[in-house]
Amino acid sequence: MNRPLPTPPAPALPPHAVSRLRTARLARASKPFRARGGSDVPRCAGCRLxxxxxxxAVRPVVGTRAGVCLIMADIEALKPSNTGWLIADVVADTFAFGWARTAVDPALLTLLADPQWQPYVVFPGEFVAAERVVTDVEPVPGKRPLFILLDATWPEARKMFRKSPYLDKLPVLSLASDQISRYKLRRSRRDDHFCTSEVAALCLDLAGEPHAAQTLEAYLDVFTHHYLRxxxxxxxxxxxKAHLQLRGLAHSS
Structure with a gap:
């Protein structure tokens, strides 16, 4: 059954880290960004749809102990299909930085050195020296897990991993999952290549936050539904189904 858009509209929320990064990137652009297959139809500044x-109106808010640090390829924050934005919607402690080969944002280095966080670079262990690889998130007294996600295409992410020396001393969290990606907005040749929000959900689950993980998964399904419709x-x-599942998770929190 269909019904009109929810009323009244959701209250305006302050821009999160990915939104701010997008605004900064647009300010540097020499010409307007146009997404592949995009149009000039007006888009909401709060969700890009x-x-x-x-x-x-259905953006979920979930308290988490874990944080997420997105290191984003140059135009990733500009893409309407980017799912790092969804992570920032749900996880309050989401940080976002643009990646460049020749420079690193000082604020990123400050974050990685902050003693409240235990950073993990999330990347396949097969590409990393074995002594750096971990497959679980062990509690560290006085520290909160911070998952560093390279938000990019797979070729870009491999380049970013190799050419970011400030990540070299951090443990690498290698995820193992028998799930098949449900992401439908960009093509991938492999079913085990997850979009960024799916990776974040797997990390939250490992960190002992299953409700946040399930909410992020359901929110991706709702976003995908809106986008494709x-x-x-x-x-x-x-x-x-997607909206009912997200609503049920909100009521069970």
Whole structure:
């Protein structure tokens, strides 16, 4: 059953880390960014979807002990299909930095040195020296886990990993999952290549935060539904499976 967009609209929320990074990147652009297959239809500043399919009214808020640090390839924050944005919607302690081969944001180095955090670079262990690889998130007294995600295409992420010496001394969390990616907005040749928000959900689960992980997974499904329905010029199914699951998780928190 379809119904109109929720009313009243969701209250405006302050811009999160990915939103601020996107604004800064747009300010440096020499010409307007145009997503692949994009159009000039007005988009919501809060969720990047076309206004008719705005997602802001159902944005979930989940308290987490863990944090997420996104190191993003140059135009990743500009893409409407980017799912790092969803992580920042859900996880309050999400940090976002643009990546460059020749420079590193001093604020990123400050974050990595902050004694409240235990950073983990999330990357496949097969590409890393065995002594750096961990497969679980062990509690560290006085520290909170901080998951560092390289938000980029796979070729870009490998380059970023190799050419970021400030990450070299950090443990590498290698994820093992028998799940198949549910991400439908960009093509991948492999079912075990997860989008950024799926990786974050796996990390949150490892950190003992299953409710946050499940919420992020459900929120991705809702975002995907809105995105694809807008692309096909079809109305949102507000009482469909994805929305009901997200709503149920909100009520169980």
């Amino acid at each position: 076309v206004v008719s399919h705005c997602l802001c 807008a692309k096909s010029q079809l109305p949102v199914q507000w009482e469909g």
